[in-house]
Amino acid sequence: MSRALEDTAVPGAIPAPPSRLIALVFPGDTNHHGTLFGGAGLALMDRIAFIAATRHGRVPFVTASVDRVDFQAPARVGELVELVARVTRVGCKSMTVEVEMVAEGLVSGERRLCTRGSFSMVAVPPPHAAPGWCLPPLAAVREEAGPGPCASDIVFADQANSFGRMFGGEALAAMTRAAFVAATRHGRRITVLAASERVDFRAPVAVGAIVDTVATVVRVGRTSMTVAVELWSEDLMSGARACTAKGRFVMVAVDGRDRPVPVRRDETVDKPS
Structure with missing residues (x-):
């Protein structure tokens, strides 16, 4: 990544990625059947709908209604859930955001659609907005690829x-979670964090900012993988983006008794010399 891209603070200079949220289903998020609470799933859906709406309008938004939610399959404890939000209709001061939540087995890679919902989001016009102020039309905003696959x-x-600045520990938690997801998806084995080679914090992240984690497997050994992770911050209102932290994490594949096991190699990743 070039220094010019890292230091830019011009709104729109680095396009925002599609709005995607990835979370792990922990026991505290589940009911007595071991599946994700419907309310917990709705909270995640509302969060990513807000991010998608804000990225379109660059003004504050509130959720006006959840028009329809279809629960089609459960997400189970230990699985990953991936939520993707798309703006499908834009009015003068409101919009509709469609959200899908897909569950994924970490080891099997099996994916299934769990929930689909429609959220009505209402914009709060900026102070001193001109009479007749309206949101930008849907056709005027293109969904572009950002710095890479991210959450x-x-x-x-x-x-x-x-x-009012994000704790370094919270940033590290987000980055190691991204490293875990990338490594586990790469080898389709459970992985654990073995080492943090280096983390550089470049800029603070304010409360209310969007944060994106971008994780890439850059080295594969016999039982370990090195994952490079970037943490990007994005101002809600201006859209200005900056790379605020970078790190490299070593993840080790393990079996059910926490013993190292060989990583399933991927030919697209260079093997160590």
């Missing part, structure tokens, strides 16, 4: 210090 989320107040 988006929002920084909340409980993740920040007294200065």
Whole structure:
């Protein structure tokens, strides 16, 4: 990545990626059947719908209604859920965002559609907006590829210090989670964090910012993988994006008794010399 891209703060200079949220289903998120609570799934869907709406309009939004939600299959504990949001209709001050949630088995790679929902989001016009202010039409905003495959989320107040900036530990948690997902998807084996080779923090991340994690497997050994992770921040209103942290994490494939096992190699990744 060039220094020019890293240091830019011009809105739109680095296009935002599609709005995608990836989460792991932990026991605390599930009911007595071991499947994701419907309310927890709806909370994730509403969060990514907000991100998609804000990226389109670059003004504050509130959720006006959840028009329809279809629960088609459960997401089980230990699985990964991937949510993708798309703006499908834009009015003067409101829009419709369609969200799909897909569950994925970490080892099997099996994917199934769990939930599909439609959210009505209403814009809060900027101060001193001109009479007749309206959101940009749908055709005027193109969905472009950002810096790479990534997952988006929002920084909340409980993740920040007294200065309103994201804790370094929270940033590390997001980056190691992205490394885990990338490594597990690569080898289709459960992986554990063995080492953090280096993490560079380049800029603070404010409460309310969108954060994107971009993870790439860059080296594969016999039982380990090195994953390069970038943390990008995006200002909600201006769309200005910057690479705020970079790190490299070593993940080791393990069996059910936590013993190292060979990684399933991928020919698209260079093998170590």
